[in-house]
Amino acid sequence: MTTELFFVQLINGLQYGLLLFLIASGLTLVFGVMGILNLAHGSMYMVGAYLVWYFATVTGSFTVSAVLSAIIALSLGILIERVLIQRLYNRNHLDQVLLTIGMIFVFNSLQSILFGNDPYGVAVPGALDGGIPFTDNSSYPIYRIFAALVCVAIAGVLYYVVSRTRLGMLIRAGESNREMVEALGVNIKSLYTIVFAIGVMLAAVSGIIAAPMRSIVPGMGESVLITCFVVVVIGGMGSIKGAFVGALLVGLISTFAAVLIPSMSNMIIYIFMILVLLVKPQGLFAK
């Protein structure tokens, strides 16, 4: 592997890892705070991608479409939490698995009804089109760097909100002792609604950011969901920091494996996860 190829793969791996973090952060946040195992999280990623594609073809502007899609995703999150997820708080993980699998079916079907089964692509927004010269004869797409920066920015905001704001304080308190928070007069119901909606929006925003880089196809939610589970489990369920480290590791490992050992590239992250769990059965940053 040449130095040049190495650096391109390194950036690709980091960028993929950051995107994975953005998706996985919502999954781990909802699990950590509410104890809800949301298998439909990948569907929210798909929703983001399809929405931004739809609005981009209608309005022609990526920015407008992105904002519209994020707002719709947030409302969708509130709606789902109020109508369905609320009924699951006192149930076991299996009921959650069952209900969220049902949701996957519904979302996949709606996607097929509303948008059909053809693969779509979203154009890279004009201002971010083009590449940064890397060496004399190669360049790196600007949009990929922009996407990575957005992921870093959102990670920063998430960190700030969770560790510095009043909402974050309630979230952390809700994680450790739900009854106590409730007894102190905090409306835990609305807190949960907010957390779930944020989780949904994080997944959808990842889908929006990923849309110009990847093709938008049916079933895209499930493949990303499984990868996110690997990320979250490696990092430790419920830990945002763990999700960050796990996502970067998975991003780098799978990107380099695709170049170095193509025959095992699909298997490698699962092998890695099994190895991690053998050494640390609770993940790297378990609480």
Add this chain to the structure above:
Amino acid sequence: MIFEKRTERILVPMFFMVALFVPLFLESNSFFVGKVTTIIILSIFVMSLDFLVGRVGLITLGHALFYGLGGYLFVILSPEYEAVNFWVYTFYICSISALIALVTGAVVLRTTGIYFIMITLAISQMMFYYFFDSLEYGGDDGMFIFMKPETSIFGLSFLNLDDPQHFYYLALFSLFNTLVFFKVVLRSRFGRIVEATKQNPDRTEALGYNIFAFRLTCYVIGSTLGAYAGFLFALQYGFVNPSFLAWEMSGTALVMSILGGLGTIYGAILGTFTYEGLQYFFEHLTEDWLLFMGSAIILMVIVLRKGIAGYLEKLLEK
């Protein structure tokens, strides 16, 4: 009496009585006989999962690994253009699957709870991609089974696996045996200790039982029967492909067993037939059957908290 609950004593004989005559009623329609055979085979798979999840407390999301192995092992082991003996190969496949379950079980059982769900998923995904990317095992197209096994014992042959009716009875017989087997296991001393390891692991351990060994044994039993179901399914359709071990397969089986009533064993039959029945119904009603299927699942989680068996037991038990 191995069927302790009144609901079981009514439902189980009723089901097998009706099932015995299904091929006679549908003689002219071999499609339905085939379809019901598939559902019966799937019931065996779901039942083995129900044993692990509902009775042992091992929530696995990678059970499809063994379903796929059952089929793939046959294709890998048997010569391509020569009919092998069904019973001998059943023995081979079950022994090798048991061995694989023993090894993977020793690894996955180091974890518990949500991590157990995920590591079982990871191992089955790993094997899924192994077969999906493999050149020698047909990649994502899978492989065909050109010759179905013959079934003679000491020169006597009663079953012709090419005959859908014979295959139907083989599947039904297998389902009945699986049900009785699990019931006997659960009623035994071994089964009661397993129950205890689920209810109160710490106390069971304090009493001197090796929980790990009991869980591992159960994992091997459940996985082996799952592989047997996969073997039957592969024989029925004459092919294997990676979708046998996809996580959707595990997920659907889990849905079926929760739907039927987790931990009831016989509920697996109810769950599988209901799920497949609904799917068949919706598929014929509309192209967008998945929407209705998904909504039906969501509705059932909200309404039927203990599955169909739980609901029936509420009606029938005093």
